[in-house]
Amino acid sequence: MKNQIDREEGLYFRQTLFDKARRVVVKVGSAILTAEDGMDYDVIQNLAREISFLHNSGREVILVTSGAVAAGRKKLDFSDKPAWSDQAVRSQKTDEKATGVKQPTTTRFSDKNLSIKEKQALAAIGQSCLMHLYDEAFDNHDKKIAQILLTHSDLSSRSRYLNVRNTILTLFKLGVIPVVNENDTVSTEELKFSDNDNLGALVANLIEADMFICLTDVDALYDADPQQDSTAKPVYTVSEITPEIEAMAGNSKSALGTGGMQSKINAVKMVAAGGGSSFIGPGKKRDILQHLFSGEMVGTFFLPQQEKMQSRKRWIAYVLKPKGTLVLDKGACAAVSENGKSLLPSGVIGLVGEFEIGDSVVCVDEDGTKIAVGLVNYASGDLFRIKGLRTDKIEQVLGYKDVDEIMHRDNLVVL
Ligand SMILES: Nc1ncnc2c1ncn2[C@@H]1O[C@H](COP(=O)(O)OP(=O)(O)O)[C@@H](O)[C@H]1O
Numbered sequence: 001m002k003n004q005i006d007r008e009e010g011l012y013f014r015q016t017l018f019d020k021a022r023r024v025v026v027k028v029g030s031a032i033l034t035a036e037d038g039m040d041y042d043v044i045q046n047l048a049r050e051i052s053f054l055h056n057s058g059r060e061v062i063l064v065t066s067g068a069v070a071a072g073r074k075k076l077d078f079s080d081k082p083a084w085s086d087q088a089v090r091s092q093k094t095d096e097k098a099t100g101v102k103q104p105t106t107t108r109f110s111d112k113n114l115s116i117k118e119k120q121a122l123a124a125i126g127q128s129c130l131m132h133l134y135d136e137a138f139d140n141h142d143k144k145i146a147q148i149l150l151t152h153s154d155l156s157s158r159s160r161y162l163n164v165r166n167t168i169l170t171l172f173k174l175g176v177i178p179v180v181n182e183n184d185t186v187s188t189e190e191l192k193f194s195d196n197d198n199l200g201a202l203v204a205n206l207i208e209a210d211m212f213i214c215l216t217d218v219d220a221l222y223d224a225d226p227q228q229d230s231t232a233k234p235v236y237t238v239s240e241i242t243p244e245i246e247a248m249a250g251n252s253k254s255a256l257g258t259g260g261m262q263s264k265i266n267a268v269k270m271v272a273a274g275g276g277s278s279f280i281g282p283g284k285k286r287d288i289l290q291h292l293f294s295g296e297m298v299g300t301f302f303l304p305q306q307e308k309m310q311s312r313k314r315w316i317a318y319v320l321k322p323k324g325t326l327v328l329d330k331g332a333c334a335a336v337s338e339n340g341k342s343l344l345p346s347g348v349i350g351l352v353g354e355f356e357i358g359d360s361v362v363c364v365d366e367d368g369t370k371i372a373v374g375l376v377n378y379a380s381g382d383l384f385r386i387k388g389l390r391t392d393k394i395e396q397v398l399g400y401k402d403v404d405e406i407m408h409r410d411n412l413v414v415l
């Protein structure tokens with residue numbers, strides 16, 4: 001298969017790339033941090049030992065951890081207090097009525113049933129518990145950790161993006177291990193990362209990490225969701241994220257996690273574009289990182305993209321949230337995606353959304369397929385008036401013209 005490589009070659013890449021990896025991001029999901037009766041101390045101890053092992057080998061390591069909401073739930077024994085979550089109970093009852101199927105109590109209070117307010121409150125409670133556990137666990141290995149809580153807007157402003165980067169690099173210099181989570185308590189929908197897989201990949205891109213390690217509750221990417229299909233087979237080495245690989249991830253999620261496999265594949269895609277390799281594997285397996293770094297064939301390994309995308313272009317493509325859409329005619333699609341040209345108003349046949357100069361906007365073809373994303377030089381109101389026109393008409397219609405291009409090719413990423 002074109003997107004996978006054979007065992008021998010896969011082993012060679014693992015050994016070489018793990019050996020070379022100096023800067024590593026390890027992301028752990030809620031699913032592995034929790035046990036039946038609370039947080040899983042063994043997993044946290046194991047993680048601290050494993051990350052300390054990487055750190056002792058001279059590598060710079062960041063831990064991106066989920067689990068604040070789960071820790072908050074455990075601390076308040078939330079699952080035993082249905083009265084707290086009236087909305088969750090109501091939506092559960094509606095589902096049960098509609099489907100005629102009574103759902104098991106274990107999934108009744110999964111994160112998906114909590115209101116945003118409840119999740120934010122639980123994250124506030126759980127985050128400090130989580131850090132306390134990590135602090136103690138890393139202390140056993142004489143390692144110091146630092147908490148970094150981020151919202152999406154911390155990364156979508158270029159200056160704050162660079163500032164976060166500088167702080168992390170300074171922590172590396174001080175020999176400290178940064179522990180990152182989303183600042184869930186203040187994150188509103190517009191400020192949110194889609195999930196912590198996304199956050200992990202953005203952090204990996206931010207610091208140009210060599211490797212993104214995503215530890216979860218399955219032991220690999222399978223060719224179908226193993227929880228739904230018992231014949232699903234693990235994939236060992238992925239050379240390119242093709243639509244076929246994306247289709248394997250489907251859109252199912254575990255009861256505790258937010259993103260599911262699909263968001264992990266999106267995350268891996270981002271890291272690959274930045275020239276990093278990725279790994280998806282079992283977070284509860286003892287000594288997993290040591291197995292991995294000794295080149296064993298565990299989990300799924302993803303190779304970096306051959307042509308690395310520039311840092312600024314990755315920021316445009318992956319960090320910014322698009323504010324609108326431009327529909328391009330065939331000629332403009334070809335000019336932008338095949339010939340590396342800037343976008344001119346004459347190729348725009350429609351637009352959706354309200355945006356300002358400098359906002360990120362997606363370009364689609366007439367069938368709605370995304371072809372590019374970039375920063376616009378005109379606000380939506382002005383663009384509406386000049387769409388379809390030749391550039392020499394811009395000034396006549398608007399009374400001014402800053403530039404000919406709607407999107408300059410330096411600010412445009414072909415998807
Ligand atoms: N093709 C696939 N291979 C492996 N796991 C899959 C696949 N498709 C969906 N999944 C699901 O993704 C889940 C892991 O994602 P998630 O629940 O978000 O974990 P985490 O909390 O670690 O981020 C697994 O439990 C599994 O059921």
Ligand SMILES: N[C@@H](CCC(=O)OP(=O)(O)O)C(=O)O
Binds near residue numbers: 065196
């Ligand atoms: N920031 C949230 C986790 C969000 C999230 O993406 O969770 P997961 O899918 O388990 O990685 C928390 O700490 O609970």
